[in-house]
Amino acid sequence: MEEKFVQKTVILDPEKGSGKIKVEKLWELIEEHPYKEAIYEALDIEKIKNEFICIDFIDTVYEKIKSYNEKYKRYSILAQVKDINVHQEEKLVEGQLENNIIFQFEEYVDVDEIKYDMKAIAKYDSKNTYFDEYSMTKFANYLFDKRQSRLVNYNLQHFKNLARNSEEFNKHRSYRLVENDGEFFLRGITSTKYCEYGVDCKFQWR
Incomplete structure (x- = not known):
């Protein structure tokens, strides 16, 4: 593999x-x-x-x-906290067990089009960047290591509920993706004002 x-x-x-x-x-x-x-x-x-x-x-x-x-196609999407789920997924690939952290985007913006239901496998530091927002990176990684992702989701659901009712908690972020053979990978999370000048992307911020 x-x-x-x-x-x-x-x-x-x-x-x-x-x-x-x-x-x-x-x-x-x-x-x-x-x-x-x-x-x-x-x-x-x-x-x-x-x-x-x-x-x-x-x-x-x-x-x-x-x-x-x-x-590899590289671009970014926009998403809000209230529309994101994170879970752990194990699957057998070519006889080997893959253990991935999955970002499930219930709703997101691609250029200027609203789209629904896309999942991306977390790569590089994207997972830690996401959980740093809640000061729970070490806690989440510990639970993922112990295959206890349901407890991670329990905590995230609390923040999602807050985000649905308050813009203070409903952060808007740019999620930088890589697409390969129809599979998506999350390689980074940045502010919506950030523009990556050296890498191809589908949109630009003014």
């Missing part, structure tokens, strides 16, 4: 690359970036698109980044 989110070493072989790449080709890496047109105009790409950028291994790195861009 291949782990999707682990750090891997990429071998840079000088004999397999030219160390140069056309501006026009490199530009393909930000085809879906929300600031693409503004960058294109600011750098006057039309005039320099056939020029070469010469940096050691740049063509090798380009191919690797392009392959990840094609395999």
